[in-house]
Amino acid sequence: MKAPLYSVLKIIVISIIGCLNHFMYEWTGNNFLIGLFTPVNESIWEHLKLLFFPVLFFMAAEYIIYGHRNDNFLFSGTSALLTGLVFIPAAYYTYTAVTGRGFFIADIIIYFLSVIISARKGKSSGGSLTKELSAALILLCLAVLFAGFTVYPPDSPLFISPV
DSSP states (O other), X not given: OOHHHHHHHHHHHHHHHHHHHHHXXXXXXXXXXXXXXXXXXXXXXXXXXXXXXXXXXXXXXXXXXXXXXXXXXXXHHHHHHHHHHHHHHHXXXXXXXXXXXXXXXXHHHHHHHHHHHHHSOOOOSSOOHHHHHHHHHHHHHHHHHHHHHXXXXXXXXXXXXXX
16 A cells, blocks of 8 residues: 555544544443543543554554564654654643633644644664664553553643543
């Protein structure tokens, strides 16, 4: 599959999974295990799961299919994902500081932009086992943090549902 078509398909798949995940916790009757991977409230932190887990699962599938042939696969994918994860709260808090309130359509646009950012793999030169292991450790730590902070959220605006 040609690269631009593949990128568009990747963005569409991640977006659809993320959008469905927004409702999955409620659809499953507030299932605890589902809540570890999907938002359990409207906080910014919980909504980062809409990006993190679909991208993580897509990266895993990509790695199985062809990533093992790319020295920089995990490192470049993790870098792109981290950029998307930072973009969401940065954009949200910036526009709400300027406008004084949140806008549903702006939140949706921010989500789709974060998917686009995260779907693009950066080019890093010189793949190394250290880079790949560091990326894997970062992904594992983030997955643990998402689960842990869902169960025990810190008392911080990032973790507090605005509604």
